[in-house]
Amino acid sequence: MEKDTVTETLTEQMRGWRRDIHRHPELGFHEHRTAGLVAKLLSEWDIHVTTGVGGTGVVGTIRGNRGAGPAIGLRADMDALPMSEKGAVAHRSTHDNVFHGCGHDGHTAILLGVAKHLSAHRAFRGTVHLIFQPAEETLRGGSAMIDDGLFDRFPCDEVYALHNNNALPAGKIGVRVGSILSACDLFRITVKGVGSHAAMPHKSIDPIVVGTQIVQSIQSIVSRNIDPLDTAVVSVCKFIAGTAINVIADTAVLEGSVRTLSTGAQKLTLARLQDICEGAARMYGCEVAFEHLQTSPPTINTAEQTEVVRRAAEQVLGADNVIANVAPLMASEDFAFMLQQRPGSYFFLGHNGLTCHHPEFDFDDDTSPTGAAVFIEIVKQRLG
Template sequence: MTPLIDSPIQPTKVQISPDLALAMQAWRRDFHQHPELGHQEHRTAARVAQLLRDWGLAVHENYGGTTGVIGVLDGRSGAGPTVGLRADMDALPMQDQGDHAHRSTRDGVAHACGHDGHTAILLGAASHLAAHPDFSGRVVFVFQPAEEPLTGAKALVQAGLFKDFPCDEIYGLHNNNCIGPGQVGVRVGAILSACDLFEIRIQGVGGHAAMPHQANDPIVAGAALVQSLQSVVSRNISPFDTAVLSVCQFQAGSAINVIADHAVLRGTVRTLSREAQSRTLQRLQEICAGIAQGYGCQITFDHLLSSPPTINHAGPVAHVRQAAAAVLGADQIIDPVTPLMASEDFSYLLDHCPGAYFFLGHDGLTCHHPEFDFDDALLAQGAAIFATLVYQRCINA
């Protein structure tokens, strides 16, 4: 099998042919019908690897002991820079309530975030570039597992991704209905927030509801703690920075007339800078210690998961803008786009390699909606921008 042939190369602009666009749609809808959770993307990864292999790429499956797939394509014009392109492959643990013919065939698993589209976009870029390898240097295609739990990119980095496949720069994208269809949003600096998950356990003394003086009510301490935590954002974070702290679970008690002996709080912190992230987590622990002393109970703070903010580098942002303007028109570029307080583990890749993450405007429901379906019109746009990036970075190297 050979790569699907597109229009002739234009160094500063790629146009995806109707045949390749239809193939991308078919791949995307197949992935949508067969979603897989993070680190379980066996079928998806196998399909990706087979397509890349059919097009003549060097393929590395199960990279680093994960379900990740790495494809490598060398240009036929000799040595040059190495550009990394990344897509995420995993789905969400939720029901697909859409009425489209290609809805999920797996109960309780759905591509409700667009990763099926991201995978198809990167495959389309790989097909085009493999058919037209008239560039200098190398392209590393990173098909990443487990973005949703924010663990896949970190696993690839720890496995030696940038040692085994050194990249001069790396790019990723995500669909976003906060900007219009046919638009691209990008910015220098933070484009997505850090994400920190926490659990707070309060150990008190249980007792009879009629005799609270003989108990030490963890619910009272927990209520005070929830109130105090709100001061972190308003009083400890610069008004020129951004943070969101949400206590999303408060669990205590088993009977209406019994004072519980323990309570559990769980929540998230979202921040757009490492300084705000560090300061917020520090204050969380300090407030827990203060409430414990003030209410005479034991409080344990557990930091369950952390991912850094997604921070774009200036040079790669300029390259995204140039490539997107060539494909879509300069008037379709929103720069700077408003950052989102959602999180993305592409941030781990940007910690180790210069790069940029950008949004593709889409028409439809927001991500994580139970009826979400990827806008197939984005497929050719995304693949063309990725391929154009490669040509613009490598064709004159």
């Protein structure tokens, strides 16, 4: 079915769009060229286009010609990462320290392929909203579109999205009911002690000693507070203190992230972080400030919509190429905010190549027809 649905011509067009976007990557909320390309192509295919949703987001609306029916949303992310591309592909990034190292160029090209196909095959009921989202890497673009009235202006009964995943071979689709990606919480801990000469530590409250105690205590959260059958990761990724080799600093700053697969583990971990900071402040007689910088929920798929994806993928690829209970990842995704608003499902598209965020990552263009065909089959099943 895949070859019948996605033609060789459309496959080559998706490859061309993807590589053009790859050459001209843009960071979150700055996807002006990418959004312009998307809007131009959608307009050429006689699809109603709305730009500027949530900043640089674009929504294309296609109404079927078989009367009223449900509305579904198909979403792709458009932004790149603030990192340098180290690969030598012909279509490598032309911008310093901006690089499509996560495959969002491929996701955008796939949804453009779906848009072109549906624009010429409107024999369905209801409406398809094609959601091209900014700033996924910041975990803020999805909520920005929602805050800008995404689901009020473009009502969706359910929503779907995909992401490349090299843990699955190319040609396979992974689906999962429940949490498929983790929540993400970013934090900063500031320890305000008392500085002193390195030879006179008794006159100081050393923030490095306090900070190291906090780091050690944090390790007990996962090992002693989280249910072993649940999942959490707490990582302190920055520890900054001091300016001279013979001076005990007066301040230390720690920054890190929390990843959890359930809202219960998320709430418990954040509460324990706060408790540990308050306890350290009392123990050492100094000020310890805990800041919860940013949060996003786990990406939780609903059962009915995940079954839709499974059936669609089996129709396209055959049952042997669909992993029905794929392992979750501890990466995070702000499509989770959309799934809080509407039932839906996020699924994995297997691909050959390096993992996301590797400096030589390049999206596997040979997988684009598979992703597009599954999206198209979802539309057929829900609106056909």
